[in-house]
Amino acid sequence: RDVTGVQTCALPISRRAERAAGPPGGGPYETMRGVNIPTADSAFIRACRRQPVASVPVWYMRQAGRALPEYRARRAGIAMLDACSTPDLITEITLQPVRRYGVDAAIFFSDIVLPLKSVGVDLDIVPGVGPVVAKPVQTLEDVAAIPDLTPDAVPYITEAVQQLVAELGATPLIGFAGAPFTVASYLVEGGPSKEHAKTKALMFGAPDVWNALMEKIAGIAAAYLEVQVAAGASAIQLFDSWAGALTPADYVAYVQPYSARVLTRAGALGVPRIHFGVGTSNLLTLMGEAGADVVGVDWRTPLADGIARVGDRGVQGNLDPTLVFAPTEVMLDRAGEIIEAGRNARGHIFNLGHGVIPTTNPDQLKRLTDFVHEYSLD
Ligand code: CP3
Numbered sequence: 001r002d003v004t005g006v007q008t009c010a011l012p013i014s015r016r017a018e019r020a021a022g023p024p025g026g027g028p029y030e031t032m033r034g035v036n037i038p039t040a041d042s043a044f045i046r047a048c049r050r051q052p053v054a055s056v057p058v059w060y061m062r063q064a065g066r067a068l069p070e071y072r073a074r075r076a077g078i079a080m081l082d083a084c085s086t087p088d089l090i091t092e093i094t095l096q097p098v099r100r101y102g103v104d105a106a107i108f109f110s111d112i113v114l115p116l117k118s119v120g121v122d123l124d125i126v127p128g129v130g131p132v133v134a135k136p137v138q139t140l141e142d143v144a145a146i147p148d149l150t151p152d153a154v155p156y157i158t159e160a161v162q163q164l165v166a167e168l169g170a171t172p173l174i175g176f177a178g179a180p181f182t183v184a185s186y187l188v189e190g191g192p193s194k195e196h197a198k199t200k201a202l203m204f205g206a207p208d209v210w211n212a213l214m215e216k217i218a219g220i221a222a223a224y225l226e227v228q229v230a231a232g233a234s235a236i237q238l239f240d241s242w243a244g245a246l247t248p249a250d251y252v253a254y255v256q257p258y259s260a261r262v263l264t265r266a267g268a269l270g271v272p273r274i275h276f277g278v279g280t281s282n283l284l285t286l287m288g289e290a291g292a293d294v295v296g297v298d299w300r301t302p303l304a305d306g307i308a309r310v311g312d313r314g315v316q317g318n319l320d321p322t323l324v325f326a327p328t329e330v331m332l333d334r335a336g337e338i339i340e341a342g343r344n345a346r347g348h349i350f351n352l353g354h355g356v357i358p359t360t361n362p363d364q365l366k367r368l369t370d371f372v373h374e375y376s377l378d
Helices: 015-020 043-048 069-075 087-101 114-119 140-144 155-168 180-189 197-205 207-230 248-267 281-289 303-310 321-325 328-342 362-375
Strands: 123-126 130-133 173-178 235-239 273-276 294-296 314-319 348-352
Touching: 043 235, 043 348, 069 087, 087 155, 087 362, 114 207, 130 180, 140 207, 155 173, 155 207, 173 180, 173 207, 180 197, 180 207, 180 248, 197 207, 207 235, 207 248, 235 248, 248 273, 248 281, 281 294, 281 303, 294 303, 303 314, 303 328, 314 328, 321 328, 321 362, 328 348, 328 362
Parallel strands: 173 235, 235 273, 273 294, 294 314, 314 348
Antiparallel strands: 123 130
16 A cells, blocks of 8 residues: 555565565464564564574664655655654655665654654754754753653654554564663753763763653653554664763663663563664673663674673674775675674674765665675575
């Protein structure tokens, strides 16, 4: 069904999709609470659950939007946050990279600040800048003024996820939320920041305000993930993009308990949980212990080191996102090394080590996706 009213092609029926269509011999699916039955035997969900897969599943952080001309065409003249509250547009943009690249999972098109906007926080996403908050949070009163999130604040999320899972069939949809530290950084700084100095000043200097803020964001993030999973998302990813700014001791004292709260609530839904941050080499063990099934590893850490640090969990990653600008053979050589390293993991999901860079040539990502699938076939 074409939900957009625009001509779209059907999802490619790849080898992966055939495999995902059911166990050999047509036996019954393994049914799992919280997991959409058609996706339960997909390579992506199997790898998240550390079950054997025929070939390594692959998707890309920030695959929706950014590099695709068809994305830019659909977004023309539409503000980001308006796009994020229009179900037909969310559905179309989420499906675009699945069609184009043949990736093993879709990531829901939204943003980590959308739930804040939906409860009434005055913020915008400024093109080329990122999220900008009109009145940064400083006091307990500022925190108390942020409402909690209830599903009725985001009916368009429920509608978009429902449309998407109907379209995606056996391809899993990954729901996501921003982790409390990363979202707090935008709320406290008022916008993007390199040093997160105001955020850490609040953390070290006003623990009562910090704790109240982290508790508030954790509740909103968990409720937002619950909406996505209730509507049919098969897995979730918690993005703590800027957690790498913290020492392990500060992460444990000020951040981990709140991320754990989000991951525990998501875990109760029965879906696999991925936990990712940038520059988090020294935090990978702790991010796993916060309650992840799979830990995302950025490209600075050799995947083998990441595997050693996450213990019994799966790993996701971790090709340097700039390698798409290298000659194709160089990119594919590095991808091969990552797949080889991933053979020692309990489960490995191939990804970039951070988001797709906007100037990426989509043809390179298509070649990379095909390579990962073919190279990793036993
Ligand atoms: O992964 C996907 O493709 C799904 C959509 C998605 C977006 N943002 C869409 C978006 C996801 C998963 C995010 C998460 C997000 N948003 C994170 C965590 C992931 C990461 O990259 O570490 C962070 C830190 C944000 C905050 C944010 N929002 C930034 C830094 C930016 C980019 C600013 C810029 O223009 O360079 C945004 C805006 C944003 N989010 C865009 C998109 C497609 C661009 C908006 C536009 O085109 O106007």
